[in-house]
Amino acid sequence: MVPNLVTVVQQVRASKIWPFRSKEQLCAYTQAVIKALHATDSNFGNLVKSEGQNHCTDSQGRHHATDVALYKSTGQIVDFISSAGFEPDLSKPEPGNDVTWGVGPEGEYPESSWFAPEPGGTVPIPPVEPPVDPSLAGRVTDLESRAGYHQSLIANLFKLHDEVVSQITAINNQIATQVVLKPLPEYVGSFRIFGFNVTIISRPR
DSSP states (O other): OOOOOHHHHHHHHHHHOOOOSSHHHHEEEEEEEEHHHHHHHEEEEEEBBBBSSSSEEEEEEOEEEEEEEEEEETEEEEETTOOOOOOOOOOOOOOOHHHHHHHHHHHHOOOGEEEEOOSSSOOOOOOOOOOHHOOOOOOOOHHHHHHHHHHHHHHHHHHHHHHHHHHHHHHHHHHHHTTTTSOOOOOEEEEEETTTEEEEEOOOO
């Protein structure tokens, strides 16, 4: 008879934050549970899977189930994850992978379908990048684009200002030397362009 060790599974689940954004992360949680079950009752172990079946792979290259343990003495599987899955799209919520305890029929699997988990109490969890708020990223991009546009606009405005001042100064100098033969008074003018008020001061020589 398979002992009910659902509390062991719950303890593993509650021991840390388990991300489920990749197959590797799901498999890390699966192995942590099976190791904890095996440490409590050595009959618990991995269920062998073939290459073509949905499986996890340990460091020795052995394929095993992603969401069940096999109880060796009775040949029964124990499903400890409800609807096992993972979600790589960070904009979508992670699957719940809730704790469950579903025991299969006795004698369903032979002892050859069982192998013990690898020794060691800690199963490394593959990292996952923190999710990025798409709306925030869009706003940042928009602000960067606007900042670049305004910088270009201001640079062109200063360039236009310098050209206008240069042309007015040349005209005033020409009038002063060829018509009145004396310098004209300073010229002060203003106009509005691209939403900016621009003042131009010309001092003829």
